[in-house]
Amino acid sequence: MLSLKKYLTEGLLQFTILLSLIGVRVDVDTYLTSQLPPLREIILGPSSAYTQTQFHNLRNTLDGYGIHPKSIDLDNYFTARRLLSQVRALDRFQVPTTEVNAWLVHRDPEGSVSGSQPSSGLALESSSGLQDVTGPDNGVRESETEQGFSEDLEDLGAVAPPVSGDLTKEDIDLIDILWRQDIDLGAGREVFDYSHRQKEQDVDKELRDGGEQANTWAGEGAEALARDLLVDGETGESFPAQAMEVNTSASEILYNAPPGDPLSTNYSLAPNTPINQNVSLHQASLGGCSQDFSLFSPEVENLPVANSSTLLPLVPSNSTSLNSTFSSTNLAGLFFPPQLNGTANDTAGPELPDPLGGLLDEAMLDEISLMDLAIEEGFNPVQASQLEEEFDSDSGLSLDSSHSPSSLSSSEGSSSSSSSSSSSSSASSSASSSFSEEGAVGYSSDSETVDLEEAEGAVGYQPEYSKFCRMSYQDPSQLSCLPYLEHVGHNHTYNMAPSALDSADLPPPSTLKKGSKEKQADFLDKQMSRDEHRARAMKIPFTNDKIINLPVEEFNELLSKYQLSEAQLSLIRDIRRRGKNKMAAQNCRKRKLDTILNLERDVEDLQRDKARLLREKVEFLRSLRQMKQKVQSLYQEVFGRLRDENGRPYSPSQYALQYAGDGSVLLIPRTMADQQARRQERKPKDRRK
DNA sequence: CCGGCATGTCATAAT
DNA sequence: AGATTATGACATGCC
Numbered sequence: 001m002l003s004l005k006k007y008l009t010e011g012l013l014q015f016t017i018l019l020s021l022i023g024v025r026v027d028v029d030t031y032l033t034s035q036l037p038p039l040r041e042i043i044l045g046p047s048s049a050y051t052q053t054q055f056h057n058l059r060n061t062l063d064g065y066g067i068h069p070k071s072i073d074l075d076n077y078f079t080a081r082r083l084l085s086q087v088r089a090l091d092r093f094q095v096p097t098t099e100v101n102a103w104l105v106h107r108d109p110e111g112s113v114s115g116s117q118p119s120s121g122l123a124l125e126s127s128s129g130l131q132d133v134t135g136p137d138n139g140v141r142e143s144e145t146e147q148g149f150s151e152d153l154e155d156l157g158a159v160a161p162p163v164s165g166d167l168t169k170e171d172i173d174l175i176d177i178l179w180r181q182d183i184d185l186g187a188g189r190e191v192f193d194y195s196h197r198q199k200e201q202d203v204d205k206e207l208r209d210g211g212e213q214a215n216t217w218a219g220e221g222a223e224a225l226a227r228d229l230l231v232d233g234e235t236g237e238s239f240p241a242q243a244m245e246v247n248t249s250a251s252e253i254l255y256n257a258p259p260g261d262p263l264s265t266n267y268s269l270a271p272n273t274p275i276n277q278n279v280s281l282h283q284a285s286l287g288g289c290s291q292d293f294s295l296f297s298p299e300v301e302n303l304p305v306a307n308s309s310t311l312l313p314l315v316p317s318n319s320t321s322l323n324s325t326f327s328s329t330n331l332a333g334l335f336f337p338p339q340l341n342g343t344a345n346d347t348a349g350p351e352l353p354d355p356l357g358g359l360l361d362e363a364m365l366d367e368i369s370l371m372d373l374a375i376e377e378g379f380n381p382v383q384a385s386q387l388e389e390e391f392d393s394d395s396g397l398s399l400d401s402s403h404s405p406s407s408l409s410s411s412e413g414s415s416s417s418s419s420s421s422s423s424s425s426s427a428s429s430s431a432s433s434s435f436s437e438e439g440a441v442g443y444s445s446d447s448e449t450v451d452l453e454e455a456e457g458a459v460g461y462q463p464e465y466s467k468f469c470r471m472s473y474q475d476p477s478q479l480s481c482l483p484y485l486e487h488v489g490h491n492h493t494y495n496m497a498p499s500a501l502d503s504a505d506l507p508p509p510s511t512l513k514k515g516s517k518e519k520q521a522d523f524l525d526k527q528m529s530r531d532e533h534r535a536r537a538m539k540i541p542f543t544n545d546k547i548i549n550l551p552v553e554e555f556n557e558l559l560s561k562y563q564l565s566e567a568q569l570s571l572i573r574d575i576r577r578r579g580k581n582k583m584a585a586q587n588c589r590k591r592k593l594d595t596i597l598n599l600e601r602d603v604e605d606l607q608r609d610k611a612r613l614l615r616e617k618v619e620f621l622r623s624l625r626q627m628k629q630k631v632q633s634l635y636q637e638v639f640g641r642l643r644d645e646n647g648r649p650y651s652p653s654q655y656a657l658q659y660a661g662d663g664s665v666l667l668i669p670r671t672m673a674d675q676q677a678r679r680q681e682r683k684p685k686d687r688r689k
Numbered sequence: 690c691c692g693g694c695a696t697g698t699c700a701t702a703a704t
Numbered sequence: 705a706g707a708t709t710a711t712g713a714c715a716t717g718c719c
Binding site: 552577580581583584585587588589591592 | 706707708709710711712
């Protein structure tokens with residue numbers, strides 16, 4: 001077990017270093033305590049790379065000996081590690097619909113990150129900039145304070161204030177790419193094209209400017225407000241201001257929709273439901289709003305009259321009693337309508353905290369790191385596009401190496417390499433086993449010389465065994481390569497020691513003819529290892545193969561059968577030691593290579609997963625922004641159509657719509673809304689800690 | 690001739 | 705305690 005621990009620890013360290021190099025945070029303890037099952041082995045079977053193939057080990061296994069603990073396949077670890085990372089990464093990107101709904105309910109009206117803060121703003125703050133102005137924020141979220149990623153959030157939002165802060169230009173560029181893809185819902189991946197990007201730079205700038213203006217329009221009055229709204233947050237198109245209420249036009253312009261019923265036109269929410277254009281004051285409080293925003297149903301005009309004591313000063317007494325079900329959630333901060341007069345500057349400028357902020361904080365936090373990763377790893381838009389293509393037709397887990405011909409380390413390549421490695425090892429081991437069983441044959445399969453070698457009994461061990469393995473390991477097609485083909489390869493037979501060469505290599509003086517047989521003998525001599533020559537010189541009566549591969553009991557038994565000199569015994573022990581060490585070295589090197597290849601493949605897998613997750617995150621952000629815009633527009637619609645008893649619209653600076661947990665909406669004074677918002681703000685903050 | 694590569698060998702530690 | 709294995713370092717030979 002200690003060896004296993006060592007392996008895991010070392011592998012863990014390697015992998016940790018590797019991951020740290022690419023910027024992935026590693027929670028080492030997670031693995032060490034997780035004891036994950038060997039998934040990879042279950043799927044692919046044990047890799048031969050770390051499997052001992054010594055013949056005596058096979059016997060030992062049959063005899064009850066276990067395989068050495070160090071033969072544990074590191075693949076298990078790396079696979080487990082990868083899966084773990086993947087799972088960990090995935091849970092950060094989940095933005096379930098229920099959470100979105102929860103956000104709508106539990107939004108924090110305050111604690112926003114004001115625009116005056118260097119790292120202010122949230123990505124998904126709406127493009128229309130209809131957020132409440134709370135001034136410099138004194139409730140910056142912890143994660144924001146810690147990570148300072150809000151710049152990216154803003155950039156990923158539909159309208160982003162100017163980006164500044166810690167991010168590098170590359171960061172911003174990459175984010176822009178993703179954001180542009182995000183923005184351009186219908187656009188393909190041409191947004192990744194640099195040339196295309198160049199053209200979009202202007203649009204991007206325009207959008208940014210628009211967003212900036214939108215965020216500051218609160219101080220510019222209604223005229224400036226209307227002008228700014230003409231820049232569509234999604235498309236960047238401009239529209240002339242239409243004959244209409246500011247609120248209505250704002251929302252419609254925001255969605256690039258012609259004048260009309262924005263509900264049916266844009267949202268398909270409560271379609272065919274007419275909206276009373278002259279909502280009277282007693283209808284200001286709307287009840288029965290379910291989560292599908294059915295506040296626009298005709299029922300709103302027939303709301304039951306009930307007590308609304310807390311709202312009495314500002315809400316008509318005949319308004320709904322639904323406030324009893326209201327939470328303190330306040331929509332006003334979120335979707336405060338555009339200011340209709342200049343007196344509202346104090347409340348309609350900087351954005352309130354995005355209720356999704358808490359959700360996005362974490363996600364964007366990862367976004368930053370992933371962005372950095374992408375940059376560090378040389379991801380360029382083209383590559384990103386390729387990755388996207390991959391993921392379009394791929395879950396990201398089944399790897400298609402066609403996109404990256406240079407990477408054999410995709411699952412296909414790695415599996416084939418593994419299988420080849422495995423098969424080669426098994427083939428070699430079985431072949432060697434037969435050698436061991438049948439006696440001295442040697443790795444040379446030259447049939448013309450086998451008898452000679454057998455007669456001389458000095459050829460057993462296969463010096464090219466590992467080379468054969470390695471060839472097949474690198475290329476499965478070479479599995480058909482027979483050992484004798486190694487004759488054309490390197491000849492690593494060392495120079496003979498003079499003492500050994502004396503008797504072994506000198507041709508018999510009686511041999512007059514230098515025929516083919518002698519040449520063959522010379523050839524074989526060259527093929528023999530040093531130890532084989534030594535064994536022959538010392539007249540060792542059995543093969544090196546047996547010396548090396550016999551279990552220790554049989555080996556001792558064999559030695560006992562012969563009367564061997566001390567020199568012979570010493571040589572035999574050395575031959576055995578060197579032979580075993582040679583195989584050990586081969587295994588060690590193969591294992592090392594396998595580890596490297598596995599690491600390489602894992603890195604590529606992680607890169608693919610990272611790109612996929614990044615893309616998924618962008619999609620999540622996109623959908624979140626869309627939802628937010630919808631809600632915002634609905635807010636504007638509702639608020640803009642409310643009228644007091646005199647038929648005048650409510651001032652956004654004085655009233656706000658509050659959204660309750662049960663879906664109902666209530667018109668309350670801003671002061672009350674702010675108070676409730678402050679109360680509500682403290683809860684999630686405490687929860688975060 | 691030199692450097693890279695593959696392989697063998699040794700020393701040593703670990704098992 | 706001895707055998708076996710793993711591995712870094714070095715040697716050797718080939719290209």
